[in-house]
Amino acid sequence: MSSAPARRVSALLSTFVVLLLGSALLASPAHAEAPFRLPTQVVDPAGALNTEQSDRVWQTVDDVDGSHDIQYWVVYVKDFGGLAPEDWVANTVSQSDFGAHDVVLAIATDTRDYSLQAPIEVKGLTDDELRGIIADELGPAVAQGRFADAAVSVGERLEDVGGEPEASRPWWIVAVVVIVVVAAAAALALWLRRRRRDAAEQPDAFTADQLGQRPLSELDPWSREVLTDTDRAIRTSADEASHARNELGETAEPFTAAVADARAAIAASHMLRQRLDDRQVTDPDEQRRLLVEIITTCSNADAMLDGRGFAFDRLRDLGAAADRRLDSLSAVIDESAVRIPDIEARLAELSSIPDEVAGNVELADDLLVFARECIDQGRDAASAGQRGSVIGAVRSAEGALDQATRLLDAADNADDTPRSTELPDVVDLVRAVSTYIQTRRGVVGSVAFTRLSEARRLADTAADLADTDPDTSAGTAARAADLAAQAMDAAVADVTDWSSGQSGTPSDLSPVLAGVLVDSVLNGSMHDGGYSHDGRSPASFGGSTSAGRIGVGERV
Known part of the structure; x- marks a missing residue:
């Protein structure tokens, strides 16, 4: 188990994480939650707290941390996924690697269940004291649906009982905490500046x-x-x-x-x-x-x-078996590169290259070069024991390879036969435009995305009507073809506009164009706990707020 000082530093870093992700967690839809590693000291996938309530709970958590050598963790879920509350918390505690000074409160908002668990090492927090907190504060508040009040009341009682006073901690812990807070504040300022951009208020x-x-x-x-x-x-x-x-x-x-x-x-x-x-x-x-x-x-x-x-x-844990992952990616990159001469020769035989695959081979080649660079960086990071950088390198190479494969497949299947508004041709057109936009998604805008989405929907509708209502199907297919063409025009314009304003080498620009790299919160070079290419990091599973989390160490 980790020590209390180490957990305290980790908690402050986690506070920064929740500043980035708090609104996303508040807005998450209802789902049963299995036990999971708590990323921050207040976690609310159930959406139980509004902004004011979240601030109150966070203030209470900070007060407890500041008064005693206790780490107070609060998590709200819709339900405990069929587990007993005590079992759910026990599993979460295990996954979170909590130590002798971590107190966890879990509340299931739909079922009004709860569990408050503390290790016996917390001085003054006896079983009788815990039972009193539950009977007097926690139970009544949860039963009445006052979920924020429940966490605040428990926290206030924790302040009144055991734990080593904060002042007794070694001076170096305080120094580390100050450094972390300053770094987090600077990171948050950069993030807010990027998110708010030109608007004083964002909708x-x-x-x-x-x-x-x-x-x-x-x-x-x-x-x-x-x-x-x-x-x-x-x-x-x-x-x-x-x-x-x-x-x-x-x-x-x-x-x-x-x-x-x-x-x-x-x-x-x-x-x-x-x-x-x-x-x-x-x-x-x-x-x-x-x-x-x-x-x-x-x-x-x-x-x-x-x-x-x-x-x-x-679940995926890209840092596990890093050498195997890097070797596997390297082999696939080599296999993809071998395809390029044959595809170039095939395209040269066409009377004209379709717009949807123009530039595909060049972009794919750039991405493969970038992927190889990432593999080399990943191996160096693995040798140095830099887990965060290994994860970033794997994801960067993987994303680049995904896009390169799409580009080469589309170019390999291209032909110069004029397309009609017949349904099979329309389906082919929508698929081709979709690949073009998918492989340039880093710079393509809403008009192209919207036109493509509607073209795909109408093509599906036309296919459904083909046997029962051929006339309507034909008209719908023609509209789908028109929208696909509009999507293509908009995407090409977006790419052209973006490219004209860029400077740098293809290995720098191509991953951004393809959406492999996104803006990170912090600029900087590769480091343990984060991974950045001149302020950009590999895009990850998740929403837009957390897309660049590898670059700030959130995927370690």
Whole structure:
């Protein structure tokens, strides 16, 4: 078990994590939670706390930590997944590697169950004292649904009882804590600056009712931004979930299901956005309602994925068997590189190269070069015992290889036969445009994503109607082809605009274009606990808020 001082430093680092992910966890939809490693001292996937309540609980946690040598952990879930509360907490404690000074309060909000557990080493916190806290404070508050009050009351009682006073701790612990707090504050400032950008207030800070009061001129661009961010996050999450399913089978099913739910949400939002773009809705109040629905639906889907990021990291554990992973990736990279000359020769035989595969081979080659660099960095990190950097290197190489494979497959299957609006050709067009956008998702914007989503939906509808209503099917297929072409035009424009403003080598730019690398919270070079390429880190399973967590050590 870890020592109390070590846990204290870890807890302060975790406080920074929750500042980044707190709103996402609050917005996560209801799901039964299996026991899991607690990433922060206040964890709320049940969405039991609003912002004010969360602040109160955090303040109480800080007060307990500041008064005694006790680490106070609070977790809210919907239910305990069929386990007895004591068993759920015991398993969570085990997974979290808690020590002799960690007190854990777990509350199941749907079933109104709870458990408060403390090790016997906490001085003054006897069994009688615990029973008194439960009977007088915890039980009544939970029964009445006062979940924040329950945690606060328990914390206040903890302050009144045992634990070594904070002042008795060695001076060096205090010094380390100060350093960590300063670093976390600087990191948070950078993150806030990036997230807020040019706006003094971002609509994602509002409730749905408050959003409904914002002007259309604010809601419209925000809906496009949240659509884009969420769509990119879902695509990356789908890639990682696919790897997890291939490696772990049914164990990965909850994450595959989460991606499917998020995809359904984003598809519904794209459909609403298309209605607005087509000017099918002219009433300002209805426009506002649809924009708010897009923002809230996407934000919820994004937060749901964010809330599962840490659990996914624990499940897949890219740091395990690092040498085997790196060797396997290296072999596949070599196999992919061998394909390039034959594909180039095949494309040279075409009378013209379709727009959907133009530049594919060059981009794939750049990504393979980048992947090899990541493999080399991963081996160096493994030799140095830098687990965090190994994880970053594996994910970077894996993401680059995923995209390179898509690019080469599309180029290998390209032909120069003119496409018609017949259903098979429309399906091929939608698939080709989808691959183009997927492999340039790092810079493609909402218009391309929306047009593609609608093209795919209409192509599916046309296929369903082909036998029963051929005329409607044909018209629907033609509309799908038109939208796919619009998506392609928008994506090409996005790529061109982005490329014209960039400087650097292909190995620097291509991973960003492909969405393999995203902005990290902190700039810096490869280090243990984090992994960065000039301020960018590999995109990971999760929502847009936690996408770059490898770069700040959250995936260790």
